[in-house]
Amino acid sequence: MRATARVTAVLGPTNTGKTHYAIERMLGHRTGVIGFPLRLLAREVYDKIVALRGPSVVALVTGEERIVPDRTQYWVCTVEAMPQEIGADFVAVDEIQLCGDPERGHVFTDRLLRARGLVETMFLGSDVMRPAIASLVPHVTFLRRERFSTLSWSGSKKISRMPPRSAIVGFSVDNVYAIAELIRRQKGGCAVVMGALSPRTRNAQVALYQNGDVDYLVATDAIGMGLNLDIDHVAFSATSKFDGRRMRPLFPHELGQIAGRAGRHMDNGTFGVTGEARPLDDGVVDAIENHRFAPIQKLQWRNEALEFGSVERLVASLEAPTANEWLTRSREADDLQALKVLSEQPEVKDRLTGPQSVKLLWDVCRIPDFRGKSGVEHTTLLSRIFDFLQSGMVPNDWLARTIARIDRVDGDIDALSKRLAYIRTWTYVAQRRGWVEDESHWRDETRAVEDRLSDALHAQLTQRFVDRRTSVLMRRLKQKESLVAEVNDKGEVTVEGEFVGRLEGFRFRQDASNSPDEARTLRQAAVQALRPEFHLRADRFYNSPDTEMDFTEQGGLMWGSQAVGKLIAGAEPLRPQVEAFVDEDAGPDVAEKVRRRLQHFIDRKVAAQFEPLLAMSRDETLTGLARGFAFRLVEGLGLLPRDLVNEDVKALDQDARSALRKHGVRFGQFTIFLPLLLKPAPTRLRLVLWSLANGLQEFPESPPPGLVTIPNIPDVPKQHYTLAGYHPAGARAIRIDMLERLADLLRAKDSRAGFEATPEMLSITGMTLEQFSGLMAGLGYKAEPGERPKVKPEAAAPAAAPAPAAEAAPEAVEATASAVDSASVEAPVTEEAPIEEAPIESAAEPVAAEPESPAAPVEMESFYTFTWAPRPRGGEGRGPRRGNDRAPREGQGAPRGDRSPRHGDAAKPAEAGAGADAPRPPREPRPDRGEGFKGKPKGKGGKPQDRGDRGGKDRNDRGNQPKVFESRPARSEKIDPDNPFAVLAALRDRS
Numbered sequence: 001m002r003a004t005a006r007v008t009a010v011l012g013p014t015n016t017g018k019t020h021y022a023i024e025r026m027l028g029h030r031t032g033v034i035g036f037p038l039r040l041l042a043r044e045v046y047d048k049i050v051a052l053r054g055p056s057v058v059a060l061v062t063g064e065e066r067i068v069p070d071r072t073q074y075w076v077c078t079v080e081a082m083p084q085e086i087g088a089d090f091v092a093v094d095e096i097q098l099c100g101d102p103e104r105g106h107v108f109t110d111r112l113l114r115a116r117g118l119v120e121t122m123f124l125g126s127d128v129m130r131p132a133i134a135s136l137v138p139h140v141t142f143l144r145r146e147r148f149s150t151l152s153w154s155g156s157k158k159i160s161r162m163p164p165r166s167a168i169v170g171f172s173v174d175n176v177y178a179i180a181e182l183i184r185r186q187k188g189g190c191a192v193v194m195g196a197l198s199p200r201t202r203n204a205q206v207a208l209y210q211n212g213d214v215d216y217l218v219a220t221d222a223i224g225m226g227l228n229l230d231i232d233h234v235a236f237s238a239t240s241k242f243d244g245r246r247m248r249p250l251f252p253h254e255l256g257q258i259a260g261r262a263g264r265h266m267d268n269g270t271f272g273v274t275g276e277a278r279p280l281d282d283g284v285v286d287a288i289e290n291h292r293f294a295p296i297q298k299l300q301w302r303n304e305a306l307e308f309g310s311v312e313r314l315v316a317s318l319e320a321p322t323a324n325e326w327l328t329r330s331r332e333a334d335d336l337q338a339l340k341v342l343s344e345q346p347e348v349k350d351r352l353t354g355p356q357s358v359k360l361l362w363d364v365c366r367i368p369d370f371r372g373k374s375g376v377e378h379t380t381l382l383s384r385i386f387d388f389l390q391s392g393m394v395p396n397d398w399l400a401r402t403i404a405r406i407d408r409v410d411g412d413i414d415a416l417s418k419r420l421a422y423i424r425t426w427t428y429v430a431q432r433r434g435w436v437e438d439e440s441h442w443r444d445e446t447r448a449v450e451d452r453l454s455d456a457l458h459a460q461l462t463q464r465f466v467d468r469r470t471s472v473l474m475r476r477l478k479q480k481e482s483l484v485a486e487v488n489d490k491g492e493v494t495v496e497g498e499f500v501g502r503l504e505g506f507r508f509r510q511d512a513s514n515s516p517d518e519a520r521t522l523r524q525a526a527v528q529a530l531r532p533e534f535h536l537r538a539d540r541f542y543n544s545p546d547t548e549m550d551f552t553e554q555g556g557l558m559w560g561s562q563a564v565g566k567l568i569a570g571a572e573p574l575r576p577q578v579e580a581f582v583d584e585d586a587g588p589d590v591a592e593k594v595r596r597r598l599q600h601f602i603d604r605k606v607a608a609q610f611e612p613l614l615a616m617s618r619d620e621t622l623t624g625l626a627r628g629f630a631f632r633l634v635e636g637l638g639l640l641p642r643d644l645v646n647e648d649v650k651a652l653d654q655d656a657r658s659a660l661r662k663h664g665v666r667f668g669q670f671t672i673f674l675p676l677l678l679k680p681a682p683t684r685l686r687l688v689l690w691s692l693a694n695g696l697q698e699f700p701e702s703p704p705p706g707l708v709t710i711p712n713i714p715d716v717p718k719q720h721y722t723l724a725g726y727h728p729a730g731a732r733a734i735r736i737d738m739l740e741r742l743a744d745l746l747r748a749k750d751s752r753a754g755f756e757a758t759p760e761m762l763s764i765t766g767m768t769l770e771q772f773s774g775l776m777a778g779l780g781y782k783a784e785p786g787e788r789p790k791v792k793p794e795a796a797a798p799a800a801a802p803a804p805a806a807e808a809a810p811e812a813v814e815a816t817a818s819a820v821d822s823a824s825v826e827a828p829v830t831e832e833a834p835i836e837e838a839p840i841e842s843a844a845e846p847v848a849a850e851p852e853s854p855a856a857p858v859e860m861e862s863f864y865t866f867t868w869a870p871r872p873r874g875g876e877g878r879g880p881r882r883g884n885d886r887a888p889r890e891g892q893g894a895p896r897g898d899r900s901p902r903h904g905d906a907a908k909p910a911e912a913g914a915g916a917d918a919p920r921p922p923r924e925p926r927p928d929r930g931e932g933f934k935g936k937p938k939g940k941g942g943k944p945q946d947r948g949d950r951g952g953k954d955r956n957d958r959g960n961q962p963k964v965f966e967s968r969p970a971r972s973e974k975i976d977p978d979n980p981f982a983v984l985a986a987l988r989d990r991s
Helices: 018-027 040-055 096-100 105-114 127-136 172-187 199-210 251-258 280-288 311-318 336-345 355-365 375-391 396-406 411-429 438-464 469-480 517-543 588-609 611-617 625-635 646-651 655-663 682-695 718-723 734-747 759-765 769-778 810-815 815-826 838-848 955-960 978-988
Strands: 006-011 032-036 058-061 073-079 092-094 120-125 140-144 151-158 166-169 189-195 216-217 231-237 241-242 247-249 267-274 300-301 325-330 486-487 491-497 498-503 507-510 549-551 556-559 562-568 575-578 637-643 672-673 709-710 728-729 732-735 782-788 860-869
Touching: 006 127, 018 032, 018 120, 032 040, 040 058, 040 073, 040 199, 040 575, 073 199, 073 507, 092 105, 096 105, 096 120, 096 300, 105 127, 105 300, 120 127, 127 140, 140 810, 151 280, 172 216, 172 438, 189 199, 189 438, 189 978, 199 438, 199 838, 216 411, 231 251, 231 682, 251 280, 251 625, 280 469, 280 709, 311 355, 336 355, 355 375, 396 411, 396 438, 396 709, 396 810, 411 549, 438 498, 438 562, 486 517, 491 517, 498 517, 507 655, 517 588, 549 588, 556 588, 562 682, 588 611, 611 625, 625 655, 637 718, 655 815, 672 734, 682 718, 718 728, 728 769, 734 759, 759 769, 769 782
Parallel strands: 006 120, 006 140, 032 073, 032 092, 058 073, 092 120, 151 267, 166 216, 166 231, 189 216, 231 267, 300 325
Antiparallel strands: 241 247, 486 491, 491 498, 498 507, 549 556, 556 562, 562 575, 637 672, 709 732, 728 732, 782 860
């Protein structure tokens, strides 16, 4: 400190302008720091200085707020948060008499002894501090300031006789609420001010009193610390309070500090008691009226030279005694108690490996117990935070979940007050450097939560303790030409600071807690104030991108999370109309602007999702039957059940089919569809459009994306499944495209003689064998269960000397059937080693071999044999047609539509006619054909036939007939380039 630095003690009673004088002195210097006892008072002074010098040079630093611009010159802080050793020209500490406070006195004493400015230092407070300051601070200059007005005793009064512009003081939350409720019933309402309130709530309540909306204020002793209000009378409802350890009577100078709030500037004030409080003694009254109090004899002190070598040394330094007669060691504070408790916990003690970890633990222990919970709960929270900080920082996801649980504005006053106390803890944590990853983000986040809770608490306090909201608004209506409406991020509407309802989209939902007369007044005030807001919101909505809008599965139209309209049926299914949700009070211009924007959105959504369908309807090259079929697809929104249009499909020639396939139309076994329209987004929109066109009251919802099968609910119409892209079959409904792939595999099987499911079939459907049997039953097949010995892995290896097929046990042949199917899926097909023979021959000998242990049980496996169960023509569930149907077909042995051609079909035209697409039961095999392979048969010339497993002369002696194969390669096949499955199948066959 410079030798010429000046130290001044400005002492005197309340209402002497000490704080105002210190602010003027600080602004006369280049830099300055001023400390206040309350965050509320610091915020009030910060706002004043910002109004004078601007926000770019003024900082606000408290335990829960930190606003520090880059060009900071003046620091407004709580005393605990005052920056040390920054070299400010001016330093001031307000309410210095708190050096004698048992809880926080050691902090004020430390500032009295150590806080100094380079040019000027100032201590502000009561005359009771004069002897102590004179003894502890050398070269100090005392400046006495006298009260501007007179303070006098008025005795005891009942609350019912309390004069207007009065403040009633209580010393507990319950006492404050009880008094406020009594005043509401007898006097119409009051404002409530407590130290636990956030600055935002406190300021809103103070404004309620200062503006004359209410004439009474109920407060704790927090108003004694520099809260400047237009109070004419102060009444004590009690003269003792709980100081954190015990109930004790208030000291005369504490009573004088609170009573001194009466009388503003030159206006005289009075003080007295009310309720059950006893009248004050004459000596106390005289002391308060003449501002003469006994000086403070002892200042609370705690050693500031801390040692962090170990927890024991730190505790010892904190409990070090002092030899100064003016100082007394402060009682054990909450932070020291937390340090002792945490340092004894094994999980914490193991982490204390050095001075740095000990200092970190001390910093964590200094987190105030804003929640007022028991010591165990508070230390548990501190232990969790210390554990996080030892590992790095407080995790973002954990902190986000904790804050999200607090970020709720529902509940009563007590619930909101508790949440405010909880969020103050995390506001404090977010202010500490290096404790969270993104400090600025979490500071803003916790501050926003605190603001929302503060507004909700203010609204609850006003609603509970004030019955004059309507009169307030009416008075504002008469006094001002226009009212100012505000809509926060939750949609809450306030008119001149009074909550009146919520704005949901473009509809105002009025607060329903009012009487009919009050509701009419509120509506009048809200409508007048909301008219500009409706226009601003409509402009913002009209210019917003489509990504901010969406439609619901019930036809609602959303802007973010707000409903702004709904879809209604248009002239065509693909041209829906919209109905906007706009209040009549908003005006026709706003309604029309919202309606146009919604219509643009849904028109673009339909054009994007159904682009293939709309392009097909606009194609002028489609003529005749092809054009008619295209219109039917448009009417069906891209999906047509095969059985409903079977005759139309048969009537299409190959040119018409080719033209439709160019637009992505696929002629499936069960459904005619456009694969692109099976995606989740078009499916969701298709269900809404179809429901609108058919006038449904409740729309079917689309299944979750990515599911191959979904439950088949009997009460749900089959058409709903079709529109959703599924085909009901048994207890499940299978996706249309997956069903067509399954039909490809089934077509190659002999459904008369029976076949087993292959791994590829189960893979396509994603089902177990039992579930697959139920699906096949729904498609018209009969499933017969059975069991057989399970083939061991070594049994599938080729034998050195395979036994003839005739000598193989029937059980061996039957046991290898599933292996054949599996091999046919995985292994490439060659003529030199036909997959039909090798597995059977190689499996025969191991099955017939003698088991290793006669006592070993035979492991069995289950299987199903599927056979076609014919149904009447025209019904559902027909099996896939075989390749030897005589009707014109798109490709012999190939799937309908865009399926890959089967081996040996090269001689057949790819588009032979419509008959191949009609689902029919498989034809009986011709008996004059021997068993062959997918090549040219011996004996009869002509086109290759798909003989499969059709019998020769005797169907029962099929296994003894020799098989004939061609040695030359198979003929090249014609591949449909539009079908990816056909290309993959061809590549597999050629490998």
